[in-house]
Amino acid sequence: MHMADALLAPGVAAVMIAASGTAAGLSIRDLRRDDAAAKLPTMAVTAALVFAGQMINYTIPGTGSSGHLCGGMLLSALLGPQAGFLSMIVVLVTQCLFFADGGLLALGANIWNMAFYGCFVGYYLIWRPIMRSRLFSGLGDRGGSRARIALASILGCVITLRLGALSVVIETTASGITELPFGAFAEIMLPIHLAIGLVEGLITTAVLLFVHETRPELLMDAGDAQAGASRWTLRSTLVTLAVVAALVGGVLSLAASGNPDGLEWSIFGNADGGYSANMGLDEEAYGVSSAAADAAEAIQEKTAFLPDYAFADSESPAGTTVSGLLGSAIVAALAVALCALGGFFRRRRKA
Amino acid sequence: MEELAAQDSPVHRLHPLAKLLVAVGYILAVMSFPKYALTGLFAMLLYPLALFQLSGIRVSTCFYKLRVILPLVCAVGVANPFLDRAVALRVGTVAVPGGVISMLTLMLKGVLALMASFLLVATTRMDSLCASLRRLRVPGVLVTLLLLTYRYVGVLVDEVSAMSQAYALRAPGQRGLHISAWGSFLGQLLLRSMDRAQELYSAMLLRGFHDHFHYVAIPPFRRDSAVYMATSAAFIALARGVDLPRLLGGLFVR
Amino acid sequence: MIVFEDVGFSYERGVPVLEGLSLSIHAGECVGLIGANGAGKSTLMQLVLGLLPHNGSLRVDGLEVEKKNLAEVRRRVGYVLQDSDNQMFMPTVLEDMVFGPCNYGMPRAEAEARADEVLAELGLEALRNRYNHKISGGEKRMAAIATILAMRPSVILMDEPSATLDPVNRRTVIRAIGRMEQTRLIASHDLDMILDTCSRVLLLSGGHVVADGPAEAILRDRALLEAHRMELPLCLQRL
Numbered sequence: 001m002h003m004a005d006a007l008l009a010p011g012v013a014a015v016m017i018a019a020s021g022t023a024a025g026l027s028i029r030d031l032r033r034d035d036a037a038a039k040l041p042t043m044a045v046t047a048a049l050v051f052a053g054q055m056i057n058y059t060i061p062g063t064g065s066s067g068h069l070c071g072g073m074l075l076s077a078l079l080g081p082q083a084g085f086l087s088m089i090v091v092l093v094t095q096c097l098f099f100a101d102g103g104l105l106a107l108g109a110n111i112w113n114m115a116f117y118g119c120f121v122g123y124y125l126i127w128r129p130i131m132r133s134r135l136f137s138g139l140g141d142r143g144g145s146r147a148r149i150a151l152a153s154i155l156g157c158v159i160t161l162r163l164g165a166l167s168v169v170i171e172t173t174a175s176g177i178t179e180l181p182f183g184a185f186a187e188i189m190l191p192i193h194l195a196i197g198l199v200e201g202l203i204t205t206a207v208l209l210f211v212h213e214t215r216p217e218l219l220m221d222a223g224d225a226q227a228g229a230s231r232w233t234l235r236s237t238l239v240t241l242a243v244v245a246a247l248v249g250g251v252l253s254l255a256a257s258g259n260p261d262g263l264e265w266s267i268f269g270n271a272d273g274g275y276s277a278n279m280g281l282d283e284e285a286y287g288v289s290s291a292a293a294d295a296a297e298a299i300q301e302k303t304a305f306l307p308d309y310a311f312a313d314s315e316s317p318a319g320t321t322v323s324g325l326l327g328s329a330i331v332a333a334l335a336v337a338l339c340a341l342g343g344f345f346r347r348r349r350k351a
Numbered sequence: 352m353e354e355l356a357a358q359d360s361p362v363h364r365l366h367p368l369a370k371l372l373v374a375v376g377y378i379l380a381v382m383s384f385p386k387y388a389l390t391g392l393f394a395m396l397l398y399p400l401a402l403f404q405l406s407g408i409r410v411s412t413c414f415y416k417l418r419v420i421l422p423l424v425c426a427v428g429v430a431n432p433f434l435d436r437a438v439a440l441r442v443g444t445v446a447v448p449g450g451v452i453s454m455l456t457l458m459l460k461g462v463l464a465l466m467a468s469f470l471l472v473a474t475t476r477m478d479s480l481c482a483s484l485r486r487l488r489v490p491g492v493l494v495t496l497l498l499l500t501y502r503y504v505g506v507l508v509d510e511v512s513a514m515s516q517a518y519a520l521r522a523p524g525q526r527g528l529h530i531s532a533w534g535s536f537l538g539q540l541l542l543r544s545m546d547r548a549q550e551l552y553s554a555m556l557l558r559g560f561h562d563h564f565h566y567v568a569i570p571p572f573r574r575d576s577a578v579y580m581a582t583s584a585a586f587i588a589l590a591r592g593v594d595l596p597r598l599l600g601g602l603f604v605r
Numbered sequence: 606m607i608v609f610e611d612v613g614f615s616y617e618r619g620v621p622v623l624e625g626l627s628l629s630i631h632a633g634e635c636v637g638l639i640g641a642n643g644a645g646k647s648t649l650m651q652l653v654l655g656l657l658p659h660n661g662s663l664r665v666d667g668l669e670v671e672k673k674n675l676a677e678v679r680r681r682v683g684y685v686l687q688d689s690d691n692q693m694f695m696p697t698v699l700e701d702m703v704f705g706p707c708n709y710g711m712p713r714a715e716a717e718a719r720a721d722e723v724l725a726e727l728g729l730e731a732l733r734n735r736y737n738h739k740i741s742g743g744e745k746r747m748a749a750i751a752t753i754l755a756m757r758p759s760v761i762l763m764d765e766p767s768a769t770l771d772p773v774n775r776r777t778v779i780r781a782i783g784r785m786e787q788t789r790l791i792a793s794h795d796l797d798m799i800l801d802t803c804s805r806v807l808l809l810s811g812g813h814v815v816a817d818g819p820a821e822a823i824l825r826d827r828a829l830l831e832a833h834r835m836e837l838p839l840c841l842q843r844l
Contacts, residue, residue, distance in 0.1 A: 004424050004461045004464065004465070005378050005381070005382055005460070005461070005464035005465075005468075006381075006382070006424050006457050006458070006460035006461035006464055007424060007427055007457075007461075008382060009382060009383070010379050010382045010383045013379075013382065024490075024493065025490070028490050028492050028493065031492065032492075036492055037560070037561070038552065040492070040495060040496060040499065040552075041499065041548040041549070041551040041552040041555065041694075042545065042548040042549075042552075043496055044496055044499030044500045044502075044503055044548070044551075045499075045503050045507070045544045045545070045547055045548040045551065046541070046544065046545075046548070047496070047500040047503075048500050048503035048504045048506070048507040048544075049507050049537075049540060049541060049544045051500070051504050051507070051508075052504065052507035052508045052510070052511040052540075053511065053537050053540075055508065055511055055512070055515075056511060056515065056527075056528060056536065056537065057526065057527030057528060058527055058528050058530075058533055059525065059526060059527035059528060059529055059530070060530075061530050069537070078541075086492065086493060086496060087496070087500075089493065090493070090496050090497050090500045091500070093497060094497070094500060094501060094504060096468070097468070097472045098352055098472065100413075100465050100468070100469060103378070103464050103465075103468065104374065104375065104378055104464070104467075104468040104471075105375065105378050105379060105382065105464075172427060176386065177386065177427060177428075177457060178427045178428070178430065178431065179430060179431045179433075179434035179435045179450060179453070180427070180430045180434065185427075188426075202530075202533070203533055203537075205534075206530075206533035206534030206538075207533070207534050207537045207538050207541065208534075209534055210534035210535050210537075210538030210539075211538055211541060211542070214538070214542060215542060215545075218542075218545060322600070322604050323597050323600030323601040323603070323604045324390040324594070324596060324597040324600055325390075325600065326596075326599075326600035326603055326604055327390060327594075327595065327596030327597050327598065327599040327600030327601070328389075328390050328393050328596040328600070329600075330596065330599045330600065331393055331394050331396070331397065331595065331596045331599065332393075334397060335396055335397060335400050338397065338400050338401060338404055339400060339403075339404060339410070341404065342403070342404025342405070342407075343404075346407060353736050353739060354739075357734070357736075476696075477696055478695075478696050478697060478700055498695070498696060499694055501696060502693075502694055502695065502696055502737060502738065503694075505738030506690050506738065547688075547690075547691055550686065550688070550691045551691045551694055553651075553654075553656050554684075554686055554691055554692050554694065555694065556656075556679070557654055557656075557679050557682075557683075557684050558679075558704055558705035558708060558752075558756065559676065559679065559680065559705055559708030559709045560704075560708055561708070564704075565703070565704070565707040565708070565713065567700065568713050568714075
């Protein structure tokens with residue numbers, strides 16, 4: 001999920017930095033109203049906890065594999081969306097700086113994909129409405145809130161992780177990095193992240209249920225079911241859920257219909273053709289020609305097809321290619337010489 | 352990492368702000384290379400290598416970090432050779448499709464960007480990096496949070512590994528955490544951490560903390576930092592603007 | 606220096622943790638605070654620092670411990686926490702040492718000079734630029750003490766200063782405590798250390814001070830100690 005710098009074009013990276021920066025700025029402004037200074041140590045320690053918690057392997061029952069924690073939902077349930085968002089930013093920055101997990105300039109995108117959705121969408125559209133609703137009130141006080149916590153955590157993790165994965169696809173495609181058509185790429189990313197989201201949801205549920213048992217006052221909105229009931233009725237919850245479902249459903253169908261079996265087609269259907277111009281024809285043969293598909297195709301031709309020709313042209317005098325290869329060899333030799341020189345001086349200083 | 356940053360070399364002594372800005376500029380330049388510009392991008396390699404040599408940090412120290420970033424980069428790039436088969440280059444009788452070139456370019460970009468940010472962190476102490484972030488008008492709340500988190504990551508990582516060890520010792524043959532302990536394992540640590548945060552806040556209050564931190568005094572911006580910024584900017588602009596390897600090769604072949 | 610007059614503390618609607626405390630600690634005195642787990646040692650310290658609200662009257666240096674005096678009280682009273690990791694929240698030892706002085710308005714350069722002075726006094730010059738998470742437990746404890754000394758407090762409170770230290774480090778800490786000139790209040794289960802460092806001992810039990818007197822007398826009183834879930838210091842057990 002962590003994107004490297006290489007996966008983004010500078011423009012896309014800048015847009016994402018601006019978006020995440022704005023969200024961070026607004027969070028800081030909102031946080032100042034209550035005492036941000038008093039919250040700082042808690043935010044820092046929980047951020048460090050999420051960071052350390054990612055080292056833990058959770059064995060998934062019945063499979064040989066294991067899951068990990070990402071933390072956005074957990075932090076916003078414990079600290080609230082603004083403080084949770086800032087903590088997540090710090091987790092991501094630390095991962096980027098010290099573990100090369102995600103690129104420096106890709107931070108904007110990574111913050112957006114992993115922290116923004118988890119904290120804001122997860123909290124305002126999922127956690128709070130569910131926690132304040134009367135869902136499961138038939139299960140009694142304790143059972144009801146346990147069920148609400150589980151529902152909110154799992155739903156929250158699954159949905160926010162899917163949104164994040166989708167954003168990775170959008171950002172990469174917009175950067176013109178990959179030859180994979182949008183639909184095919186989304187098809188690879190989304191199911192993987194559905195599974196990851198489910199596991200993360202279960203882990204988050206387990207942790208939050210434990211906190212709820214032992215120190216319920218640490219959880220946001222827990223025990224608000226009665227107090228907030230007048231504002232957050234079952235109906236408003238259902239409306240919110242419907243919105244979320246529509247959002248996710250729409251996104252899913254968009255991804256699915258983009259190209260039903262994009263990858264296979266691209267790999268096998270193109271095997272003899274050898275150039276991307278085939279794309280449009282084949283798509284029509286498959287009968288997927290909507291306005292949207294046309295537009296996407298036009299964009300794809302601009303981003304992928306034209307540079308092809310430009311490159312092909314430029315290499316036509318065979319000499320250019322040879323000079324490129326030779327030049328690269330010279331640069332490599334220079335690099336080796338540079339290292340040798342450095343080593344020589346270091347040894348001399350030591351001696 | 353901290354040990355690397357605590358060493359001394361001409362690069363370590365540079366102004367942290369200068370290093371930060373050059374690293375960002377360099378990564379931006381790397382990112383902006385077109386997807387087939389493999390040769391042009393290759394010249395960019397000289398810059399991090401020079402910094403590695405000047406700072407006395409071994410290139411190999413950063414390679415084990417590649418394992419984290421390469422998977423997603425590869426996942427994205429690996430399809431290119433299949434999808435983009437237009438022949439871009441012929442070496443003897445072997446035709447190299449454009450997809451292969453664009454995949455290699457993508458991977459090289461990943462490596463170069465990683466090297467640049469690794470060098471920044473390996474030659475700059477975290478506290479002076481934070482102080483220069485503050486100077487760039489990054490909000491104090493965020494910078495303080497970063498500083499505190501950086502301090503407690505080590506503490507909590509130790510606690511998690513101690514707990515995992517304690518768990519593993521009593522659960523032989525389990526590869527990870529059994530589902531029955533999912534909640535309580537991290538949950539216990541969470542509760543303890545909340546208490547820790549409370550005590551930490553007291554410790555801060557007792558030493559007169561009101562609302563902002565005092566950061567390290569960054570050394571003044573000396574001439575070497577200015578020279579560093581100027582040469583780096585010149586090299587980056589040159590390497591980005593002109594395909595250096597091709598130009599070099601052109602001197603010998605026509 | 607520190608004067609308690611009928612001081613008490615209780616959590617909301619709970620049983621009182623401390624009750625009817627009346628005593629005074631004089632300038633320059635080194636007082637040991639002993640008592641079984643849960644006797645209220647830490648609570649007592651937190652009352653002095655104004656971290657918890659109290660009943661009755663509690664004065665430090667003539668200043669009543671209350672909201673308007675808190676900054677001044679905390680400037681004069683240094684508190685060495687039991688867990689040095691919680692105390693040392695900045696990345697490096699030096700940063701931690703200048704944190705307090707800077708917050709009280711001292712210019713950075715002056716604060717650094719003072720930090721160097723304190724490090725030299727304690728013989729810890731080598732720790733100056735070290736990272737807090739990279740130093741050993743013993744070094745960390747000494748650094749935490751240095752952090753507090755850098756604020757030049759007139760009273761020092763210590764919570765279990767010798768816990769989890771090896772014998773040599775423990776000895777170093779004891780020596781450092783012995784050399785301080787400030788008023789000291791040391792809470793600990795390490796009665797041998799109390800015997801080494803303190804001239805006077807307060808024995809807390811059930812929220813009351815049940816004994817207050819010369820360390821030698823109280824720490825040798827087997828019946829008194831055992832009545833309050835304590836034992837004789839190890840060095841006296843063999844006699």
